Amino acid sequence: MTSFGLNVLLAIAWIALTGTVTLANFVIGALLGYVVICVIQPMLGPSRYPARALAWGRLLPLFLWELLISSIEVARDILRPRSHAHPAILEMPLTVRSDEGILLVTNLISLTPGTLSLDVSEDRKTLTIHAMFASDPEALIASLKSGIERWVIDAVEDFT
Known part of the structure; x- marks a missing residue:
């Protein structure tokens, strides 16, 4: 799975966890997912996704x-x-x-x-x-x- 796909998946997981389906909540989930991806990037392998x-x-x-x-x-x-x-x-x-x-x-x-x-x-x-x-x-x-x-x-x- 690409880092972008993982970020979208994490944003959807955030929506499921909070139970609130809104654009603002998706954006919050995407930002949190981005932070998670940046933290675990060494385990995922090299990717240009965070910089892009x-x-x-x-x-x-x-x-x-x-x-x-x-x-x-x-x-x-x-x-x-x-x-x-x-x-x-x-x-x-x-x-x-x-x-x-x-x-x-x-x-x-x-x-x-x-x-x-x-x-x-x-x-x-x-x-x-x-x-x-x-x-x-x-x-x-x-x-x-x-x-x-x-x-x-x-x-x-x-x-x-």
Whole structure:
């Protein structure tokens, strides 16, 4: 059984022990299960699950923060009498290599207001993006690479 499967099983066991079937109780069980897995990890053998679980735990709130900030920026621009948008089509070199990682990066960029993933090159090394606010294209690409792409690499790519 994988560490993730064991964590889900421990969360379900927690629900059975407490007798309360709620999402909050499942999350508590999953967190307790995660702690148990971290403690017994030497007996289970090598696994990347604890590090990946933490990376996913960081990815979600960081993306939600980016989503909130970019939504406010787009709404503010729409409500202004004059637009401050500088739309551009940019090419971002990709560091992420796995299919899952590329898919997640492109979707998170498209979900963020003001940016849209247009295409991935045939060699899967370049992502074409339309950005609503691209007055400084290099800074925008650097921000996407150090933000969304870095978080996805931490959560999805193999650790070396």
